[in-house]
Amino acid sequence: MAAPKIILYTNRNCPWAHRAHIALKELGLEYEEVIIDLDKPREPWYLQINPRGLVPALSYNGNIITESGIVAQFLADAHPSHLLPQSSPAENALYRARVAFFVDAFFSKVVPHFFASIRSATEEERDAAAEELAKAVVKEIEPLLEDGKGPFFGGSDRLTLAEVQSGSFLLRILSFSKPEHGLVSAKLPALLEQAPKFKRWAEATVQQESVNFIYNEKAVADRMRAKFAPKKP
Incomplete structure (x- = not known):
């Protein structure tokens, strides 16, 4: 072919x-x-x-x-691969549904707090956004991750479609809390200690070459600041 x-x-x-x-x-x-x-x-x-x-x-x-x-x-x-099984038999369809639910939960419950942080005008607002992000991770994402197996979704030892869909945002969530960026509260890493499975999953994901090979942290942070951060009077 x-x-x-x-x-x-x-x-x-x-x-x-x-x-x-x-x-x-x-x-x-x-x-x-x-x-x-x-x-x-x-x-x-x-x-x-x-x-x-x-x-x-x-x-x-x-x-x-x-x-x-x-x-x-x-x-x-x-291109069927380790990312996602074909839709049949039924157990494959069930797994695909779980991946889709996980991705939806991440983007509907967690990512909005990430954007709220970037749009924050004050340190207090950024801290509050980080707290809400961590709460959403604990409630919505932590229970959906496996423990004691591979670090990726479903206990996989290779990336799945769940990481393909979320990896670029995990990079930004984890890196934007650095003081030089000031886009996400510096308190976020400590807050995420409440969700050890999420922390393991996120850190393993962003370390993969396929996830980080195009990522220019400073350029991305500068663009996000220019696009979303409130303009000073």
């Missing part, structure tokens, strides 16, 4: 586009990378590819797929 012709329209500073890079790297797929400047109005040619103007967009043998979660899911489905 011939290798697919893949073009990834992306911006490496975008956490959503980052998901596609993780999937492609983990699957060992070759691709052409086209960088989209997110600081300028989209060029007409790109709006023909993705009328929403967002990244990522994926051209797969000429077929266009957009929206980061759909792109990652498509790649995992099109």
Whole structure:
């Protein structure tokens, strides 16, 4: 079977586009990378590819797929691997449902507090956002992680689609609490000690080459600050 012709329209500073890079790297797929400047109005040619103007967009043998979660899911489905089993038999479908629930819980219950932290105008607001983030992790994510097996979702010793979908945000959550960034409360690492399974999972995930190989921490932090942080009067 011939290798697919893949073009990834992306911006490496975008956490959503980052998901596609993780999937492609983990699957060992070759691709052409086209960088989209997110600081300028989209060029007409790109709006023909993705009328929403967002990244990522994926051209797969000429077929266009957009929206980061759909792109990652498509790649995992099109190239069965350790990331995700095929949809049948029923136990595979059940596992896939659990992955989908886990990813939904992470993005609906945890990530909003991360963005609240970035948008905070004061240290007190950032501390409060970190406390709420940690509470959400303890309540929503910690019970869904295995203990005493591999560090990844379901006790896997290799990345799964759960890490593909969440890894770019884990990088930012864990690194933005450094004093030089000031985007997330410096108290967050201590707060996350309440969730040892999450801490193990997150730290193992961000150490994977497929997760961190495009990550320029300073450039990403600077962009997030410019985009989201409140402007001083």
